[in-house]
Amino acid sequence: MKIYKKVFPLIFFVAITVLTSGIGFFVLKNIMPGDDTLSARCWKEVAPYLDQNLSIQKRVDDLIGRMTEWEKIGQMALIEKNSIRDLGEITKYNLGALLSGGGAGPKAETPLAWLKMVNSFQSATKNTCLKIPLLYGIDAVHGHANVLGATVFPHAIGLGASHDADLVKRVASATAQEMAATGIYWSFSPNLDVAQDIRWGKTYETFGSNTENVAKLGVAYLQGVQDYSENYFKVLATAKHFIGGGSMQYGTARNKDFKVEEGNISLDEKSLRQVHLVPFQKAVENGAQVVMVGTATWNGKMNTSNYYLLTDVLKTELGFSGFVVSDWYGVYQVSNTRYDSLVKSINAGVDMVMTPFEYKDFMSNMQKALANGDISRERLDDAVRRILTAKFKIGLFDRPEVVQSGLSVIGSVQHRALAREAVRKSQVLLKNENLALPLSASLEKIIVAGSVADNLGRQAGGWTTEWQGIDGNYGVAGTTVLDAIKNAVAKNTKVEYNKQGNFSMGNNLADVGIAVVGEKPYAEGWGDDINPSLSAEDLETIKKVKEKSKKLIVIIISGRPLDIKKYINNWDGVVAAWLPGSEGAGVTDVLFGDYNFSGWLPAKWPL
């Protein structure tokens, strides 16, 4: 009896210790943020998931086996960088991905400032248990154009006019080089939408309205971005917006400020597949690792929560093994509560949620859904495996930190020459009467006018430095069409410019009048337009130029075909220049005959 009395307290103490440490471990492992950075499961130099000699599968198996539920949920969040007030939040919430929404850069938009900003976010992951690097994504849709001094390539609609897959691949590869130089390894491009309605503001982000051309150029772009030149992809591409983008019916937009964007697609399944599935099928066959689901509805159901589309068709039928990311607030538009929207979208097949600002809400709702069984742990692990696999494929765990010396590739001479080639090859000759074109470079006098002649921002279009683009010559580096004309002509050719076309020349006519006209910059739904056409200001300018010149050339800089039917008969030469970007000399290369016009329409232009 005495011995029992002596031993009992010891037994009791041991039992209590085991019990409390067990509860403590459970809490740490599954409920509290993973701040047990000293435990055995945490980062160690020799951990298998850090071993580059192991297969990606084995590295993912090891890593996911070490992760708490909290850490897994953090990998599924894609957060807009402006929602991070304190780098410690990245550590505390184990966030796995950040993005720069359109124009969301550092205060100074310079390449160095971008590099420092991205590196600072990455550094915050070093204080976590497993040190899983961040994916940083951006809409580098026509070059790394959020960054001041980057090469601004023609928007996709112009590349679509080139119909040149090799060119598109080189443009994409150059874009990826400029992105990687700033430590950004995820591009939200190529856009694989097939623009069936040019009234849609996103038309210029597409390769046009022909499914085969979109598929061909989309694959080329994807291969250029994900160039497997080393033992990992250079940058992760994103095939977007699955599925049916470009076929939304005019007037069905959920957002009352828009007309087409976020609208409803009423195609039957056969037509949806015929017009829109092939580009994604080819992208998956050629290594797409990320698909972004669009915010459109298909016959009234949000694509974001459509299990048939995301899981049955994309993941099972097409065999897509990468991850599906939702579009901006796409998940929270599914139903009237965030919890229900999240459960429906994740269970439909969304793997990463572009929240984009509410990560705390996302994390708690995910925890709740897992605890309730509304989202299974199998679905959680499937999503996280897909995301981690992509991170290993682009070498996120293995790359050295990006340093300043690599920044010289941004806006390099080689890239600008490539951009000029892309501009050249995208120019489409819409009309050429009276042998108006090509122009001689040794004319006596040329007059130049129009709202876009001396406006780099309009020349570049949306997604340039700012989401909606820039309307002017600040914030973009490059050559305007006006300067390109001045540089192209003989030294004794007189070039006179007046934006509105007000020239005091008496009865002397200029040999040629060039009016460079077109659209103001816009992006997405803000560009939805019931009848895309030239402004009254531009039409007035064209009239004045015609009165003062022997031959009239109209250069249209726009994201889509414009309605010019009523006016084109009075014009001698007409060129569709699309949105050429920083290298205006690509326009004059064909205007003055150094190169032949080779572009042809990527979408129907009613003339």
Ligand code: GLC
């Ligand atoms: C936008 C666009 C999408 C873009 C994303 C992130 O709303 O729909 O194309 O990649 O948000 O900027």
